[in-house]
Amino acid sequence: MTPLFPEQASTFAHNVDALYLFLIAVTAFFSLLIGALVVVFAIKYRRKATDEVALEVHESGLLEIVWTVIPFGLVLVMFFWGAKVFFQITRPPADSIEIYVTAKQWMWKLEHTDGRREMNELHVPVGQPVRLTMASEDVIHSFFVPAFRFKRDVVPGRFSTAWFEATKPGKYHLFCAEFCGTRHSNMIGWIYVMTPADYQAWLSGGTSGETLASAGAKRFVEQACNTCHGEQKGSRGPSLSGLYGRTVRMQSGQTLAADEAYIRESIVNPQAKLLEGYPPIMPTYQGLISEEGLLQLTAYIKSLSPAPASGGALAAPPAPSPERKSTKP
Amino acid sequence: MTNATASGRERVNYLNAGYGVRSWLLTTDHKRIAILYLIGVTVFFAIGGLAAALIRLELLTPAGDVFQAETYNKIFTTHGVMMIFFFMIRGIPAVLGNFLVPLMIGAKDLAFPRLNLLSWYLYIIGGLIALWAVVHGGVDTGWTFYTPYSTVYSNGWVVVTAVGIFLAGFSSILTGLNFLVTIHTMRAPGMTWMRMPLFCWGMYATAIIQILGTPVIAITVLLVAAERLFHLGIFDPAQGGDPVLFQHLFWFYSHPAVYIMILPAMAVISELVTAFARKPIFGYKFIAGSSVAIAVLSFLVWGHHMFVSGQSVYAGLIFSILSFMVAIPSAIKVFNWTATLYKGSISYQTPLLYAIGFIGLFTFGGLTGLMLATLGLGIHVHDTYFIVAHFHYIMVGGTIMAYLGGLHYWWPKISGKMYPEYWSRVSAWVIFIGFNLTFFPQFIAGYLGMPRRYHAYPEEFQVLNVMSTSGASILGIGYLIPLVYFFWSMRYGKDAVDNPWGATGLEWQTPSPPPTENFPETPVVTGKPYDYVTAREEVAVG
Numbered sequence: 001m002t003p004l005f006p007e008q009a010s011t012f013a014h015n016v017d018a019l020y021l022f023l024i025a026v027t028a029f030f031s032l033l034i035g036a037l038v039v040v041f042a043i044k045y046r047r048k049a050t051d052e053v054a055l056e057v058h059e060s061g062l063l064e065i066v067w068t069v070i071p072f073g074l075v076l077v078m079f080f081w082g083a084k085v086f087f088q089i090t091r092p093p094a095d096s097i098e099i100y101v102t103a104k105q106w107m108w109k110l111e112h113t114d115g116r117r118e119m120n121e122l123h124v125p126v127g128q129p130v131r132l133t134m135a136s137e138d139v140i141h142s143f144f145v146p147a148f149r150f151k152r153d154v155v156p157g158r159f160s161t162a163w164f165e166a167t168k169p170g171k172y173h174l175f176c177a178e179f180c181g182t183r184h185s186n187m188i189g190w191i192y193v194m195t196p197a198d199y200q201a202w203l204s205g206g207t208s209g210e211t212l213a214s215a216g217a218k219r220f221v222e223q224a225c226n227t228c229h230g231e232q233k234g235s236r237g238p239s240l241s242g243l244y245g246r247t248v249r250m251q252s253g254q255t256l257a258a259d260e261a262y263i264r265e266s267i268v269n270p271q272a273k274l275l276e277g278y279p280p281i282m283p284t285y286q287g288l289i290s291e292e293g294l295l296q297l298t299a300y301i302k303s304l305s306p307a308p309a310s311g312g313a314l315a316a317p318p319a320p321s322p323e324r325k326s327t328k329p
Numbered sequence: 330m331t332n333a334t335a336s337g338r339e340r341v342n343y344l345n346a347g348y349g350v351r352s353w354l355l356t357t358d359h360k361r362i363a364i365l366y367l368i369g370v371t372v373f374f375a376i377g378g379l380a381a382a383l384i385r386l387e388l389l390t391p392a393g394d395v396f397q398a399e400t401y402n403k404i405f406t407t408h409g410v411m412m413i414f415f416f417m418i419r420g421i422p423a424v425l426g427n428f429l430v431p432l433m434i435g436a437k438d439l440a441f442p443r444l445n446l447l448s449w450y451l452y453i454i455g456g457l458i459a460l461w462a463v464v465h466g467g468v469d470t471g472w473t474f475y476t477p478y479s480t481v482y483s484n485g486w487v488v489v490t491a492v493g494i495f496l497a498g499f500s501s502i503l504t505g506l507n508f509l510v511t512i513h514t515m516r517a518p519g520m521t522w523m524r525m526p527l528f529c530w531g532m533y534a535t536a537i538i539q540i541l542g543t544p545v546i547a548i549t550v551l552l553v554a555a556e557r558l559f560h561l562g563i564f565d566p567a568q569g570g571d572p573v574l575f576q577h578l579f580w581f582y583s584h585p586a587v588y589i590m591i592l593p594a595m596a597v598i599s600e601l602v603t604a605f606a607r608k609p610i611f612g613y614k615f616i617a618g619s620s621v622a623i624a625v626l627s628f629l630v631w632g633h634h635m636f637v638s639g640q641s642v643y644a645g646l647i648f649s650i651l652s653f654m655v656a657i658p659s660a661i662k663v664f665n666w667t668a669t670l671y672k673g674s675i676s677y678q679t680p681l682l683y684a685i686g687f688i689g690l691f692t693f694g695g696l697t698g699l700m701l702a703t704l705g706l707g708i709h710v711h712d713t714y715f716i717v718a719h720f721h722y723i724m725v726g727g728t729i730m731a732y733l734g735g736l737h738y739w740w741p742k743i744s745g746k747m748y749p750e751y752w753s754r755v756s757a758w759v760i761f762i763g764f765n766l767t768f769f770p771q772f773i774a775g776y777l778g779m780p781r782r783y784h785a786y787p788e789e790f791q792v793l794n795v796m797s798t799s800g801a802s803i804l805g806i807g808y809l810i811p812l813v814y815f816f817w818s819m820r821y822g823k824d825a826v827d828n829p830w831g832a833t834g835l836e837w838q839t840p841s842p843p844p845t846e847n848f849p850e851t852p853v854v855t856g857k858p859y860d861y862v863t864a865r866e867e868v869a870v871g
Contacts, residue, residue, distance in 0.1 A: 002792045006777050012705075019706050020776070027696035034667055034692045038685055041670035042677065047607070051831070052674040053861035054608030060668075064615050067664040068657060075653035078703050083646055085705025090642050105482070139478040140572060142637065142712060146778025149709040153638045155573060156477060157566025160639055173787065177712040177780045179471050181482060182399045185783035269569070287567060 009168045009193060010148035015085045017149075022081070026074060089150050092163035096131035097124065100212060100295045103134065103141035103154040106183040108174065109292070113299060115209035120189030122174065125199035129165040133260050133298070135291040142178035145191055151177050156291075157268075159260045159298070166193040216300025219293055223285070237282065238275055244305040249276045263298050342745065342842040357442035358845055363428035363743070365449050370420050371812075373456055376463075377411035378808065380404050385767075385801040388794045393785035401784040402469035403485065409472030414494050415456045417728060418586060421593035422504055422539075423452070425735050426532045428743060430508055432836035432843065433526045435517025435852040440510040441503075448503035455496030462486035462493065471782060473583075476564035476575040480556040488557055491550035498543045498550075501589070505539030508532050517835070519854035526834055526858050527616055531596020534620035538585045538592075538627060546582035549575065573638055580631035588627040591723060592620055594691075594731030595662055598684050601734050602666045604832040605681035606673025609859040612665040619658030626655040636707050645704055652702035656695060663692050678830070679753040683734025686761045687727055694722025697772065715775025721768045733760070733811060741825030745842040746818045752810060760807035766800025833864050 008014055045054075099122065102109040110118045124130050134143060136156040143162060144151035147170075152162035176187035194202060209215075220226055228237035244263070249255050251274045256262060265272050267289065270282035289297070343360045346352075353361060383404045387395045396404065427445065431438055439445050462468055468485030470478060479487050512533050516525070553575070555561050562568025564575045603610045610616060632640060632648030666688055675681070697719045701707045710716060740748050770793040775781075779790045786794070828837040839848050856863060 002773070002789070003777065004773055016705055016709050019703060020700070023696075023700045023703060023706065026699070027693065030696055031689070031693045034663060035689050037667050038670060038688055041667070041673070042675050042681075042685065045606070045670065045673050045675050047674045047676040051865065052607070053831075053865050054606060054673045055862060056672050057609050057862070058611055058668065058671065060611075063664075063668065064612055064661070068661060071657050071660045075656060075699065075702075078699060079650050079653055082649060082703030082705045082707070086645065086649075086708065087642070089705060089708055139482055140475060140638075144712070144778070144780065146709070151637050151708060151711060155566075155639055157570075157572065158639065173778065175778065175780045179402075179473075179475065179478070179782040181478060182402060182469070184402075185393065185398065185780075185785045188787070286569070 006146040006149075007168070007170070007172065008147070009166055009170060009172055010145075010150070011165045011167055012085070012089055012149045013147070013167070015088065019081055019085055023078065026078075092131045092161065093129045096129040096163055098299075099124075099130055099132050100299065101132050101134040101143065101154065102137060102292050102295065103143070103176070103187075104137040105139065105181050106176070106187040108143075108176075108187065108189050111212055111292075111295070113212050114203075115211045115215065116203075117209060120174070121192065122189070123192045123194060123199065123202050124166055125196050126166050126169050126193050127196070129163055131163045132161060133295065134160045134162070135295055137291045139180045140178045141176045141180050141187065144175045144177035145172055146175070147172040148191075153178055159264050159295075161260065166191075169193050169195050169198070212296050212299035213303035214300075216296035216298070216303075219289070219297055220300055223289065225297075228282070236278075238278055240301050241304045242306065244302045246305075250274060251276050260298050260302075263301050264294055267294060267297065340840060341844060342840065343845045344745065344842050346845045355446070357438070357446055359427050359431050359439045359442065359445060360743075360843065360845075360847075362445050362449055363424050366419065366423040366427060366452070369449070369453055369456065370416050370424060373411050373415035374420075376460070377408050377416055378805065380408035380411065381801065382805060384408060385798040387784065388786070389798045391786050391788045391791050391794075396784075398784045399469060400467075402471075402782070403463075403467030405782060406468050406471050406485075407463050410459055410468075410490060410494070412724075413472055413586070413590075414497050415452075415459065417590040417724060418501055419452060419497070419504075420590075420728065421597060421732050421735065422508070422532060422535055422589075423449075425528075425597065425732070425739060426508060426535075426593060427504070429739065429836055430511060430529060430532055431515070432742075432839065432847055433529055433834060434512065434515060434520050435835050435848060435854065436511060436515040437846050437848070439507045440515060441507050444503050445507055448500040448507070451496045451503070452500035455493040455498075455500065457493075458496065459490050459493030462489040465489075473579065474550070474553055474575075475579075476553065476556070476572045477566065477570075480553055480563075481565050481567075488554045491554045495547050495550050498547045501539050502543045505536035505543070508536040509540065512536075517852050517854055521854075523614070523617075524854055524856070524858055525617075527599035527610060527613065527620075528596045530617040530620050531592050531599070534624040535589055535592045535596075537621075537624045538589050542582045542585040542589070542628070545578060546586070549578040549582065552578070573635065573640070576635055576638060577631065580634045581628070584631040584634065585624075585627040587720075587723070588623055590728050591691075592623060594687065594728040595620065595659075597731040597735035597738075598666060598687050599662075600834070601680045601684040601731075601738055602669050603859045604738065604830050604834075605678060605684070606670050606675050607831065607861045608669055608673040609857070609861065610665065611668035611671075612661070613858070615661050616665050619661045622658040623655060626651065626658070630655055633702055633707070636704060637711050649702055649704045649707075653699065656699055656702070659691075659695050663688060663695075679748075679750065679757055680734045680738035680830075682754060682757040683730050683737065686757065687730040687734065690722055690726030690730060690761075690764070694719060694726055697722065710775055712781055713775035714771040714779045714781055717781050718768045718771035718775060721771070725768070726764055730760070733757075736811075736815075738830070739836070740815065740818070741829045742836055742841050742843065744815075744819055744822070745825050746822030747825050747829065748811075748818045748822060749814050752814050756807050756810035756814075759803060759810065763800050763803030763805070763807050767797050767804050768800070770794075770796040770800075833859055833861060 098113050100111040108120050110122045134154040136154045141154040148164045154160050172191045174189035174191050229240050243258050247255050248258050268286045468490045470483050552563050556563050562570040564570045564572050630652045633652045774790050774793040825841040827841050
């Protein structure tokens with residue numbers, strides 16, 4: 001017998017399933033009501049003589065109002081309940097473990113802040129929120145873990161973020177849910193949810209690479225970002241220390257919170273949002289830095305803020321060379 | 330009143346008014362064009378259906394062992410493109426609408442008969458172009474053509490298929506325009522708006538969407554072609570484009586297009602329910618008004634296809650609540666149809682079996698749509714088999730049931746022959762059972778997390794897929810039965826009388842099949858539609 005529900009393995013799962021059960025109840029009630037009425041009427045009022053017609057004519061304004069207002073009330077309940085669950089799914093808590101995801105045809109690359117890299121596998125501890133910052137190197141993909149009841153499209157040209165908190169150790173499917181080409185159905189991975197002790201053991205075992213932030217720091221120098229974005233007064237560009245998470249003011253007078261999306265956009269399309277007090281002289285880096293490189297630079301810039309964003313620095317073997325964006329056949 | 334017994338004689342009607350290929354291919358008679366469309370949509374339905382059979386064959390086992398992944402992707406794209414653009418969107422309006430709108434309002438033809446013929450040619454040429462693409466290697470993007478896959482990465486015949494869809498879109502616009510003008514200007518004396526059959530109200534609402542929505546998909550496919558051919562950076566982020574912009578444009582048409590498919594089906598059901606209950610429809614104004622309300626609201630809900638694509642949380646909220654709102658006029662229709670049966674005089678002939686099937690499946694399918702509009706839940710089931718099951722309940726359980734019900738109901742008028750009652754009831758049941766066995770398990774597979782468009786899938790989903798494939802086999806047989814007996818009836822069927830169902834409506838007051846000019850003299854309408862009591866008294870007096 002096949003199960004009717006996937007495993008409940010995240011803090012969302014119970015809430016989504018409760019909502020689902022409510023909607024199943026509404027669906028069953030109205031389907032059975034309409035079905036029963038149609039069948040009963042069809043039998044009770046079946047035609048008895050070939051020239052028989054219905055003699056009574058029915059119209060009822062009251063009934064029309066009743067069966068407009070009742071569904072209206074019901075859908076409002078669904079809307080608010082659904083919105084509540086939605087807010088939970090879309091708002092990551094502040095103290096999350098950060099995971100950087102690069103999607104490409106047809107694999108998932110998952111990187112921990114300590115530089116540990118996984119292919120189509122992700123190890124996370126139970127009971128701790130995990131925040132995903134995701135980029136795509138080619139087409140749209142979608143990060144979907146049925147046991148966690150969430151998915152998020154990974155759209156090229158921007159960072160997508162999502163989060164989850166696993167509640168039960170185990171091994172769960174990671175699917176690509178957005179059709180992404182020939183081997184779409186092979187873009188499957190596993191999420192390993194581990195007890196804190198197992199997770200610590202996993203973290204200390206094996207070799208971890210250079211931390212993401214320090215790989216980003218290298219790139220920062222390689223791309224000569226530091227020549228403008230220096231620490232000293234009078235640099236051509238703003239200093240990036242403490243930038244992440246701060247509210248910054250644009251030339252247009254707008255203010256915005258400097259998040260990952262803002263950092264990414266300022267690298268690939270610096271003219272889009274110009275910081276107040278600086279001339280528009282930065283060239284675009286569109287196409288010059290791989291998606292993985294952008295994630296590393298972002299991790300580096302984030303590490304310059306006091307927030308507990310980056311993991312501890314570890315030994316630094318040479319960073320693997322970033323893969324070039326695949327070109328179209 | 331026309332004398333029913335005279336209809337068996339060699340009377341001149343639209344079918345025998347001219348013979349030879351030219352008399353058909355150059356006809357401007359709306360009834361003959363309806364027949365041309367019937368042939369067209371049947372062929373494209375057969376091609377789309379064949380593709381569906383191949384999909385179900387591949388999914389019988391978890392491994393991708395029947396076709397290569399790329400071939401499988403091309404097959405499901407063919408299924409979607411053929412079924413949506415060349416069968417569903419055209420089906421009921423182009424076949425039944427073309428045949429019936431002038432007859433129902435007492436007109437001789439549509440307002441622009443030559444435009445009507447042109448629309449058929451655009452449709453056929455568009456369809457043949459899309460078919461050319463399938464034969465010469467196919468296209469693997471899915472019918473949704475999401476960018477940047479379709480514009481940069483896919484190797485298939487994207488542009489050729491886009492041209493076919495573009496032409497079919499113009500065909501759809503011309504039909505909508507024709508219906509709109511005809512309904513406004515060519516109603517018979519006394520046929521006021523509130524005396525118009527609900528079928529015409531449904532066609533009117535559909536025409537609004539066709540005219541306002543279809544140009545947007547035309548522009549969108551042109552932009553896809555432009556980016557693919559000339560590398561204009563519209564959707565490709567590597568050139569500064571925005572891939573999600575495509576989704577906005579695409580769904581701005583393609584969600585209303587869902588209503589281009591379902592409003593005509595609702596229009597058919599309104600006619601069937603009242604005819605086989607021999608009772609005026611319950612809540613005429615509410616059913617007519619809800620059609621127009623659906624047409625308007627359908628343009629405001631497209632963002633519910635993008636809950637997980639990264640649009641803002643607030644956009645998600647707005648599109649969620651608007652999507653719930655569009656459910657209400659649909660619910661009103663269902664309640665009114667059910668209430669029409671109350672104290673009716675109900676005869677279980679085949680068209681009513683289809684109508685009852687429609688009400689049940691549409692109600693269930695529509696309610697599962699509420700689950701998709703519910704934000705927190707929609708995120709989990711988005712892009713899974715749950716979605717596939719939901720829209721097949723609406724499209725197959727809804728639209729195709731209504732189309733077949735309507736085809737049976739008006740077949741005596743269209744062909745002048747009766748279909749075999751026994752076999753038609755058998756097929757209605759086979760289709761109902763086969764349909765549910767095919768698509769119900771897909772809801773479960775979807776909630777369990779099986780993503781759509783998967784060539785191979787994890788083993789835990791196999792049981793449900795085997796059920797689905799066996800259901801599809803039954804469903805396929807169910808569709809073949811009417812195909813056979815409709816052909817059979819054209820030669821061997823009993824001659825149909827003018828009004829075999831004892832229904833009201835101007836189309837039943839003219840001979841079966843009608844003469845080319847539809848009515849010997851322009852009818853005059855004196856009362857409300859579906860007035861069975863008065864109609865019977867008139868017969869008794871006459």
